[in-house]
Amino acid sequence: MNNYRLAVVIEKDEDGYFAYCPQLQGCYTQGNTFEEAIETLKDAVKLNIEDRLAQNEIINCL
Secondary structure (H helix, E strand, O other), X not given: OOOOOXXXXXXXXXXXXXXXXXOOOOOEEEEOOHHHHHHHHXXXXXXXXXXXXXXXXXXXXX
């Protein structure tokens, strides 16, 4: 399996935390805590990359 280096953004708002990966279109999530947002974002990134690879798309990373 390949390793990818991706930037992520995590923002706090009144409902908890919003997290996304700017390099992967549509890859975002939220959580009640910072830790929950990180864990759900890890899952979202993994699924996003798996789907893109299954579609033979190129993954552009840093």
